[in-house]
Amino acid sequence: MPTTDEIEAKIIQQADIVKKAKQAKMSKEELEPLIQTLLSLKAQLKDEQAKVKPFDRAALEALLTKRFFYAPSFQIYGGIAGLYDYGPPGCAVQTNILNLWRQHFVLEEDMLEVECTNLTPEAVFQASGHVEKFADYKVTDSVTGDIYRADHLVKEVLGKRLEEDRNLKLGLQSDAKKPKGQKPAEPLTEETKAHYEMVLETLDNYQGESLVKLFKDLDIRAPTGNPVTEPVLFNLMFDTQIGPTGQFQGYLRPETAQGHFLNFKKLLESNNEQMPFASASIGKSFRNEISPRQGLLRVREFTMAEIEHYVHPDRKNHDRFDEVENLELPLYSAAAQLAAEGPKMTKIGEAVKNRTVNNETLGYFMARIYLFLIRIGIDADRIRFRQHMANELAHYSSDCWDADIKSSYGWIECVGCADRSAYDLSAHTKKTGEKLIARDTLPEPIVTTKLALEIQKSKFGPVFKKDAKTVQEALLSMEEAEIKEFELKLKDGKASITAADGKSYEITSEMVTIGMKTETINVLEYVPNVIEPSFGIGRIVYSLLEHSYYVREEDEQRGVLKFKPAIAPTKALVIPISNNADFAPHIKSLVQKLRQANVSNKVDNSSSAIGRRYARNDEIGTPFAITIDFQTLKDDTVTLRERDTTKQFRATKDQVVEAIKDLVDEKVEWDALIKKYGEFVGQDA
């Protein structure tokens, strides 16, 4: 079957044929079959569109709100855009993801975890470039005063114009509301349409004057239809004053990375001076987004998990690359994007070999990120690795691949995997004078002999006094060729040199010694490069919620979150089959056993029907339910039910607790347990 996109393309083609036929004043008989084709294509499109059942985001959101996965912060005070609180199930899902993250990365790779402060003095972000460059353009509605992020507004306005045009050409009604005072829609010329599409593709290229011009040229207005002010830069960092003087400017960090870098020297020491190695950190970051939206996907305060892996700039191979080289990843390279080809499953080993992916370390982490996302329950078919185009790279980044996850909001960047090169370590070294470097011990020392100049300090000070240091610096900064020239001049006993202060100083031959000097280098210093996998936890949590959601076939009202056991907020529901008092000691002993095994559980001894109690736990994704029934009173056995298959088996309490523990730890599969204990069919019906 053709896709809706393909049918749409055919409709536009056919409409063009019909139009030209009409212009050519064809006969009715000749026209009719052409029109018939067009109409049947339109009918076909309608049918196809009806078939594709869109994801019911509203139903999921209703469930998430009802069970308090998360909610806008300060809701009783009217809320604040871009700030969300996690309720109990959301909080538990996040904690479980972070625990797996620590296992999968920190423990597995012996990373050095750090926790650095959110409050950061201005000097740090001056050095890192954030004070100057961590900003977005904003525009203001000249009547209402509402503020918009400039690039988002361009996207929205041009997107609407293109959609309207498409609808016009398909002969459909437009869904997009028309801003007041705008002329009735007319089809765009091919030229305009191509220009709009080009602008949207290269939006990141418009900065400063060119962005101002773009707004004017395309008459970009606020959704109200009002004109907007010229785009101006707005720094996205929250600022505050540290200390009681009110004069010490600080910021809330917009990423955790700088804290790692500032501690680089201590971390390298902690690692016994061994390279390469990685630091890791989980913490909050803060970005004062101009107009936050899309729920958890664009917020002002969020949890990040960041890894900074330090390597030699010329040796970006990775010791454990052989473990992943045959893994196929959905790579969407910059070249493929330019050619509009879409992502392609590619062995990471090959992608590194043909340099699509720059180096083994970058490739290794992309593979590990992919495995992690799948491990926590993200749908593998809705992940892609998209390479940044040159114009969208962050100011510190030399190459970057985003792990995008697809949800009802489209493809969203959830993990960035960037090569930050030596940018940050160099910047902080420059600003503080503290060398953030690593050392290579050479297998054989490098011996060099070259002409060198030495200073006779005793003859120096008395002559130049307070200028002595300046003059010395000028002399010592000469290259070999300059020294040679200087030596020639000195033959006459005197030579002059211009120092950094612009003044000329006269040097006599007794002040300096010039001769061949042999140097032996045993150790080479270098500034490590940094490969940075950076995880936006809130975005991953939201994507996981969408990918986990389904409704029971037998009852569309029953939403289920099919979390993996390791991710589920509550692992086990404990339910007595009735409120018979004899069940109470069994509930107590079972809960005690579960707690001892560190298995989170909830008892539901309400009087609701058992199906209702299952349904309540489907909504928070509880994978297992233990039922205490009359058989329990006889032989101390209980039944264990799995959420998605709804199958059960019967075993002793201890066996069931151990089974759950093993399922959560991914040591055993459900099917194997059903095979072991035999399926139980009974009390549910």
Next chain:
Amino acid sequence: MPTTDEIEAKIIQQADIVKKAKQAKMSKEELEPLIQTLLSLKAQLKDEQAKVKPFDRAALEALLTKRFFYAPSFQIYGGIAGLYDYGPPGCAVQTNILNLWRQHFVLEEDMLEVECTNLTPEAVFQASGHVEKFADYKVTDSVTGDIYRADHLVKEVLGKRLEEDRNLKLGLQSDAKKPKGQKPAEPLTEETKAHYEMVLETLDNYQGESLVKLFKDLDIRAPTGNPVTEPVLFNLMFDTQIGPTGQFQGYLRPETAQGHFLNFKKLLESNNEQMPFASASIGKSFRNEISPRQGLLRVREFTMAEIEHYVHPDRKNHDRFDEVENLELPLYSAAAQLAAEGPKMTKIGEAVKNRTVNNETLGYFMARIYLFLIRIGIDADRIRFRQHMANELAHYSSDCWDADIKSSYGWIECVGCADRSAYDLSAHTKKTGEKLIARDTLPEPIVTTKLALEIQKSKFGPVFKKDAKTVQEALLSMEEAEIKEFELKLKDGKASITAADGKSYEITSEMVTIGMKTETINVLEYVPNVIEPSFGIGRIVYSLLEHSYYVREEDEQRGVLKFKPAIAPTKALVIPISNNADFAPHIKSLVQKLRQANVSNKVDNSSSAIGRRYARNDEIGTPFAITIDFQTLKDDTVTLRERDTTKQFRATKDQVVEAIKDLVDEKVEWDALIKKYGEFVGQDA
């Protein structure tokens, strides 16, 4: 043996006797034995002081810095007071404490965990009282501009004066440096001394004018000797602007509690409207301390773990109190503090019964806090529960017991356990109109009959027009007695009422109906009270580091941190006995097994002597070391060594990995394993 305190008291007494004897012009023969007694007392004091080996904080700090447990943030930028980063071992200790906290409290008590934002709009802290009251007094050195916290400065200055006085009376040299320009020390009169001591005891009582007067009266100066400015209030919250307008004032939260309270309604729903229940949260808080000091003990950004337990104001009993009632806690009640009696081991059941501790819920949490602190490794003998005196209670608190932990800095409040009453929920209800309440379903409905007034709206609107609402409100706010009086007046057909706008309105009898009305109440609404255990994690971490530190008897240079296995950053050190290549596959398989069991480990295959490798791991508190030796090559067994006993046993790799896992999970004791496998004596020697 008498304590140093007791000897000091005797010296002062004896010095007084000698002084009076001299004034009485006693003979040399009479004086001599008196002076002899004084001198021998002084010698005794010196001996005793030499015996008490003070805690070597400098040695511990050197170890903590060397191994990067924590360090001042932004050190390469000169650092910022009150901000610290955690390095890998510090980070791991904190994570392990928090994991146990979740197990001990959240999982065990089925608490509802939430994660709320750090950024908070001003309105929230206006309601909670923090904008007005969360402040300390500061003073400024009038010459240097240095800023001091007023109460700390008073404490320091008076403390020094009292110490000097004590030294003068003991005839010792003062250690305290004298500020320049101060007169040579003279002994204080008994009156002055008593006054200073009184001021120090009641320092929290000095606020506003009385604090200003105190500074003047006692001539409190900066450590430089310069006068200081008058004390002024300084709010301790960091402020920032939220959003792009620059006009939306926000703060960084100084406690996590308000986030819980704002979500109270959703949390109660999540708990199926069942009371009592608790919410819990782990997160950062921020306080812009005037002059942070004492390392991790007073910082500007710190991790808190807070529980808010919601109860009916008249039913503060606790379901599980019987589990702890016989536990003895070191209670230091307000009464005992007034009587200077010191803490006393008291059964918490008795303390609640005799109302020393206000209620069961407060007592239950104090017991659970005590058990938690001991569980993570805090020395039980260095914990006390100190009740707040009336003058030091926070503005929202009606009763509070602090779990203080003793370290080389003295007794430090590490956990607060406060009864915040209905303060916060009421405040937010008042400010937002959103009812933050719980409901009691009455076993039998309450039926009341009373005189009531109803309004005939149709007759009302046309007469009063826009004032109608104001007049109605005035009428409906009348108490029963007022209605009776009003009914009497209306007998004449007319009566007037004064409304909230101050105006008088004339009411006719057809506008209202007055008569007896029966009301049935099935549900009673109430504002829950909140019991709040609040943990300062950084302070606990630091206390634990001190309590865990010791030096090996055989070598004072070897510092050890005797962390419990569950707390230790690294659980197992893996060491091959030599760098024989045959050991490599054994190291690999062992590390794999440890990782699969989620046991953090480090391999040390350096060429250092085995003792040196143990010592390095003593410093980060690694409890177990696995040695691979030549026996391993024959039968695949390894040895396991415990840090503090230095005993070992020999077993297979799998047995050893399981043993470590069980030791970390506190399922088995080391001694039992030695008994099981037999002590191994060999390769270490």
